[in-house]
Amino acid sequence: MARRASATGFLRDFQEFILRGNVIELAVAVIVGGAFGKIVDAFVTWLMSVALKPALEAANVDQLKDLPFGLGELAIAIVNFLIVAFVIFLIIRALEKFMRKQEAATPPPDPMLESQERLTAAIDRLTDTMNQP
Numbered sequence: 001m002a003r004r005a006s007a008t009g010f011l012r013d014f015q016e017f018i019l020r021g022n023v024i025e026l027a028v029a030v031i032v033g034g035a036f037g038k039i040v041d042a043f044v045t046w047l048m049s050v051a052l053k054p055a056l057e058a059a060n061v062d063q064l065k066d067l068p069f070g071l072g073e074l075a076i077a078i079v080n081f082l083i084v085a086f087v088i089f090l091i092i093r094a095l096e097k098f099m100r101k102q103e104a105a106t107p108p109p110d111p112m113l114e115s116q117e118r119l120t121a122a123i124d125r126l127t128d129t130m131n132q133p
Contacts, residue, residue: 036087048079049063
């Protein structure tokens with residue numbers, strides 16, 4: 001009987017973990033990132049073949065991936081990385097700018113109001129202590 005209760009607790013904990021917001025957000029980010037990576041891969045392959053077309057013709061190679069020693073794939077991977085890193089940099093930079101604007105728009109708390117709240121809380125605690133038997 002106790003074994004079933006622990007399994008139910010485990011399943012309940014697992015369900016809470018899965019339904020937590022950041023796990024779902026992370027899953028969505030991975031899926032979108034994978035799709036974005038495929039778009040970037042296709043773009044970089046096209047860009048490299050167009051940009052390096054004279055060099056490829058001089059090397060008697062039809063596609064960049066056919067270069068010896070895997071140099072074409074290495075070049076594609078490097079350019080791919082740089083594009084993804086640049087896009088992430090732009091996103092983070094925009095997010096930081098947005099956060100700075102939000103912080104500037106939020107007025108600092110009123111010190112008098114904070115003092116009154118602390119005083120009220122202290123009086124409530126004192127009242128509770130005095131009312132205890």
